[in-house]
Amino acid sequence: MTQDISQDKKKVVLSGIRATGNLHLGNYYGALNKFVRMQDDYDCRFFIADLHALTTHPDPAMLHSNVKSILAEYLAAGLDPEKNILYVQSDVPEISEMYLLMNMHAGIGELMRTASFKDKARKALGIAPKSGEDEEEIEKEICGNQTNKSVNAGLLTYPTLMAVDILIHHADFVPVGKDQEQHLELTRRFGRRFNSFYKTDYFHEPVNFNFGSHAVKVPGLDGSGKMGKSEGNCIYLIDDEKTLRKKVMRAVTDQGPQQPNSTPTEPIQNLFTLMELVSEPSTLQHFKQAYADCSIRYGDLKKQLAEDILKVTLPIRERILDLRDNDEYLSKVVRRGAEQAREVAAKTLREVREIMGIRKF
Numbered sequence: 239m240t241q242d243i244s245q246d247k248k249k250v251v252l253s254g255i256r257a258t259g260n261l262h263l264g265n266y267y268g269a270l271n272k273f274v275r276m277q278d279d280y281d282c283r284f285f286i287a288d289l290h291a292l293t294t295h296p297d298p299a300m301l302h303s304n305v306k307s308i309l310a311e312y313l314a315a316g317l318d319p320e321k322n323i324l325y326v327q328s329d330v331p332e333i334s335e336m337y338l339l340m341n342m343h344a345g346i347g348e349l350m351r352t353a354s355f356k357d358k359a360r361k362a363l364g365i366a367p368k369s370g371e372d373e374e375e376i377e378k379e380i381c382g383n384q385t386n387k388s389v390n391a392g393l394l395t396y397p398t399l400m401a402v403d404i405l406i407h408h409a410d411f412v413p414v415g416k417d418q419e420q421h422l423e424l425t426r427r428f429g430r431r432f433n434s435f436y437k438t439d440y441f442h443e444p445v446n447f448n449f450g451s452h453a454v455k456v457p458g459l460d461g462s463g464k465m466g467k468s469e470g471n472c473i474y475l476i477d478d479e480k481t482l483r484k485k486v487m488r489a490v491t492d493q494g495p496q497q498p499n500s501t502p503t504e505p506i507q508n509l510f511t512l513m514e515l516v517s518e519p520s521t522l523q524h525f526k527q528a529y530a531d532c533s534i535r536y537g538d539l540k541k542q543l544a545e546d547i548l549k550v551t552l553p554i555r556e557r558i559l560d561l562r563d564n565d566e567y568l569s570k571v572v573r574r575g576a577e578q579a580r581e582v583a584a585k586t587l588r589e590v591r592e593i594m595g596i597r598k599f
């Protein structure tokens with residue numbers, strides 16, 4: 239699906255990030271930076287998904303501080319509470335009620351086939367990831383597993399809650415990274431199903447939003463795969479200069495190009511991909527050329543990359559440090575955000591209850 243921004247009259251934008259720890263460059267380029275760039279042109283609502291975080295059982299003592307740090311990171315990256323509705327998911331109880339209602343239209347089979355569910359379920363059960371996976375077998379393992387480890391139903395219905403986050407705002411655009419596209423597809427499906435079941439056109443179909451032609455996938459520094467909290471390969475917005483340089487200098491590389499004009503191996507391509515995000519095009523061009531003619535020195539490449547990442551992250555880090563202990567300001571922002579979000583959510587919930595036939599005496 240592609241976005242149509244040609245004749246926008248302040249389309250509604252909605253997105254959120256789970257409260258599971260500090261934000262990294264993947265979150266920044268996959269999500270937060272897009273939020274910041276959209277705030278002037280769209281009617282934006284951004285939230286912190288603390289209920290979604292519960293699906294992986296965070297330490298209760300940590301949850302609130304994670305919510306707080308993400309809020310500080312949103313603001314530090316440039317989200318303006320005057321321009322956007324900024325709120326915490328659990329401050330809007332209408333979402334939880336609509337999640338219950340929407341679960342009546344979510345199929346267990348389709349939820350079980352969601353990639354993120356299978357990943358998390360395998361992790362919970364200690365089943366090794368498989369390639370060329372046989373879905374039926376995975377489902378059997380998940381359902382038939384007799385160990386005392388278990389897969390909670392919240393994990394299964396994660397996409398229903400995410401669909402409700404989006405549909406409750408009647409969002410047009412949902413800026414998220416590539417890994418969230420399957421959830422977005424389910425959101426559209428649930429909305430369509432609701433419409434057709436109740437013979438209405440109440441929900442329309444939200445799409446992802448990217449400034450380029452496709453969703454960004456920020457690689458990690460460990461040679462393969464994406465940057466992610468659970469992969470332990472992250473550069474965090476809050477990293478200090480020394481930590482950050484150390485991480486970049488330790489990034490996995492190879493023995494160097496073996497012949498001119500060869501295709502970069504994955505670890506090197508990953509460094510180029512990061513450079514494409516943070517560096518000037520001419521810098522990237524310089525190193526690509528050096529790779530092509532075999533004169534590249536990875537030490538120089540990494541030094542430059544660290545420098546350019548720091549240019550992005552250090553100013554944000556300073557603002558995070560300023561903001562994160564300013565409880566008074568942070569709570570003022572989310573209290574106002576909750577009021578605004580609840581107003582929207584309550585209207586949708588009222589209408590959804592009405593469509594579903596729930597009436598008051």
Ligand code: ADP
Pocket residue numbers: 254255256258263264265266267268269413414415416417418454455456457464465466467468
């Ligand atoms: P993590 O994978 O570290 O747990 P989340 O799942 O909380 O991160 O992701 C929050 C947002 O950041 C989502 O929109 C997701 O698509 C985006 N995101 C996370 N990691 C990356 C990445 N490596 N590249 C692009 N976007 C990412």
Ligand code: TRP
Pocket residue numbers: 252253254255256287290399400403404412413414418421
């Ligand atoms: N599932 C998203 C993630 O892991 C977080 C999220 C929850 C979200 N609800 C959302 C993102 C609604 C966009 C819209 O990153």
